[in-house]
Amino acid sequence: MSGEEFVPLSLVPLLIGVCAALASALPGNFLILRRQALIGDAISHVVLPGIVVGFLLTGRVATWPMMLGAGGTALVSVLLIEVVARFGRVEPGAAMGVVFTSMFAGGVLLLELSDTSSVHLDVQHALYGNLESLIWLDAFGWESLFDPVALAGLPPELPRMALVALGIALFIRVLWRPLMLSTFDEGFAAMAGIATRPLSLALMVMSAIAAVAAFDAVGSIIVIAMFICPPAAARMMTDSLARQIGWSAVFATVSAVLGYVLAGYGPLWLGRADAVSAAGMIAVVAGVILGLAAVFGPCRRRAGT
Amino acid sequence: MLMRTEPEDVSASPFAVRGxxxxxxxxxxxxxxxxxVPDGAMLAIIGPNxxxxxxxxxxxxGLVPRMAGTATVFGQPVARQRARIAYVPQRASVDWDxxxxxxxxxxxGLYRDLGLLRPVRARHLDRARDCLARVGMEDFASRQIGQLSGGQQQRVFLARALAQDAEVYLLDEPFAGVDAATEAAIIAVLKLLRDQGRTVVCVHHDLSTVRDYFTHVFLMNRTAVAQGPVAEAFTQETLQRAYGGRLAFAAG
Incomplete structure (x- = not known):
């Protein structure tokens, strides 16, 4: 495919997909080791009531009110999970399950009760996103990357998602030692002077930011898959946490690129006319990578097995 | 035997708990x-399950919330003295995968020295390797921790505490489920620490080794039952009171 076609149509969705995958997979490494992997699932679900509230308050399908609404409900859900787990004395997984299903169901009811029929706002959008629609109309080819006029027309989702991915990478780099210590041994970390509870909350908030930033562009399904699949596959490639995070970044990138290409061209190669959902295909590729790592990864063996 | 009256002044004690x-x-x-806990003591905390x-x-x-009471290290609240304490949690409390x-x-164990971003230098690695050698684990430095035996894992935990170079060592069941070689290695290291003037406190469950390993005991069963030097506080009578009818054998 030539640059004239590739740059306006495919470059931006590809990059957004890669950034969204990275932003989710990086914190996912710690979430899985902390047995909190379900939090990605939880946050992605509570995004729905958040965008509905954002819409109801402003009456517009605009990005910022919806993202703020989603961010708000994500934070509320993180706190609720903590409250349910602490005071209900149930394990964190059960607390997450209770909170996110209730809030998602509340979002569905809210959506039906409110008059949103006139606007494009539905559950499907929140789940699959619409990666393919994020095209760069002002671009004519590779040279547009150096053209300020064309760059001004870049879909705002790209810089936003890139910034979030960069921020999360920076967060993990700077707090690498406390994150590793408190993930492995919280009691010891607290005695070493690490504020373990605020750190845990910060990790949750960073994950929520990743999920909220990603849902708009690529939908919840990628977020859920990327929080879990690349880190889980990466764990089976190495016994070092630093290298695991490197592998997870590679797997996330490969899933995004391969998934996007397969969704766009796979059906054509099979003689079918229409492309399939890129978000769905990216999640499927991530799942296949996890399956391959589970079968062929060099560090699959676990203690006691 | 009555509870020994404790001195009101806790400032001389490396580890004291009140109420x-x-x-x-x-x-x-x-x-x-x-x-x-007296300075330089090697004390076992003993009691039934x-x-x-x-x-x-x-x-x-401060790792679990308390309803009342204080804990001090040389008279200062624990929260301000964490650098002087090395804590070894129960081995089962972490995921070895x-x-x-x-x-x-x-x-x-070097986190206090390294902080967030200070680079790891050769001397840090040397110190870590030296601590592994002190517990006889120098040949396992590059082994993934899940592939170590329970006893080896416990020794790695002790090596991490040694790296902290603390004055007070608090160990939670360091001998639980370890092999005889590990138990011997651990007790040798702990006795060496005591010989250097450090204070060692272990939650301990094996009554048969108390006399060999420790200088002081603290017997409890929800409330304090007895405390003091082993010869005084570790008696048939105090054990009966701590364990009630559950004590299967006499401790001599």
Whole structure:
């Protein structure tokens, strides 16, 4: 495919997909080791009531009110999970399950009760996103990357998602030692002077930011898959946490690129006319990578097995 | 035997607890406990299962919430003296599948020196390797921790505490489920620490080794039962009171 076609149509969705995958997979490494992997699932679900509230308050399908609404409900859900787990004395997984299903169901009811029929706002959008629609109309080819006029027309989702991915990478780099210590041994970390509870909350908030930033562009399904699949596959490639995070970044990138290409061209190669959902295909590729790592990864063996 | 009267002044004690009460909602699991560890002592916290031994340790350190009471290190609140304490949690309290090698775990003991971003230098690695050697684990530095035996894992935990170079060592069941070689290695290291003037406190469950390993005991069963030098406080009578009818053998 030539640059004239590739740059306006495919470059931006590809990059957004890669950034969204990275932003989710990086914190996912710690979430899985902390047995909190379900939090990605939880946050992605509570995004729905958040965008509905954002819409109801402003009456517009605009990005910022919806993202703020989603961010708000994500934070509320993180706190609720903590409250349910602490005071209900149930394990964190059960607390997450209770909170996110209730809030998602509340979002569905809210959506039906409110008059949103006139606007494009539905559950499907929140789940699959619409990666393919994020095209760069002002671009004519590779040279547009150096053209300020064309760059001004870049879909705002790209810089936003890139910034979030960069921020999360920076967060993990700077707090690498406390994150590793408190993930492995919280009691010891607290005695070493690490504020373990605020750190845990910060990790949750960073994950929520990743999920909220990603849902708009690529939908919840990628977020859920990327929080879990690349880190889980990466764990089976190495016994070092630093290298695991490197592998997870590679797997996330490969899933995004391969998934996007397969969704766009796979059906054509099979003689079918229409492309399939890129978000769905990216999640499927991530799942296949996890399956391959589970079968062929060099560090699959676990203690006691 | 009556409770020994403790000196009011706790400033000389490397680890002292006053009026500690801990409950998880229901009845307190630890109630009104006073404990004063003498400087340079090697003290065992002893009591039946469910007596609140680990809880006493964790609540003193602020790792689980307490309902009442204080814990001090040389007279200062524990929260301000953490750098002088090395804490060894129960081995079962962490996930050993964690992607780390033995040397990585020992390096965690250097967190106070390294901070967030200070680079790891050769001297840091040397110190970590030296600590592994002191527990006889130098050949396992690059082994993933999940592939170590239970005893080897416990020794790695002890090496991490050694790397902290603390004055007070608090260990939660360091001999639980370890092989004889590990037990011998650990007790040798702990006795060496005591010989250097450090203070060692262990939650301990094996009554038969108390006389060989420790200088002082603290017997408890939710409340404090007795404390003092082993010869005075570790008697048939105090054991009966701590264990009640559950004591299967006499301790001599």
């Amino acid at each position: 500690l009460t801990v409950g998880y909602g229901g009845d307190p699991v630890v109630q009104g406990v006073d404990l004063t 469910g007596a609140g031994k680990s809880t006493l340790l964790k609540a003193s350190l 964690f992607p780390a090698r033995a040397i990585d775990v020992v390096m965690m």
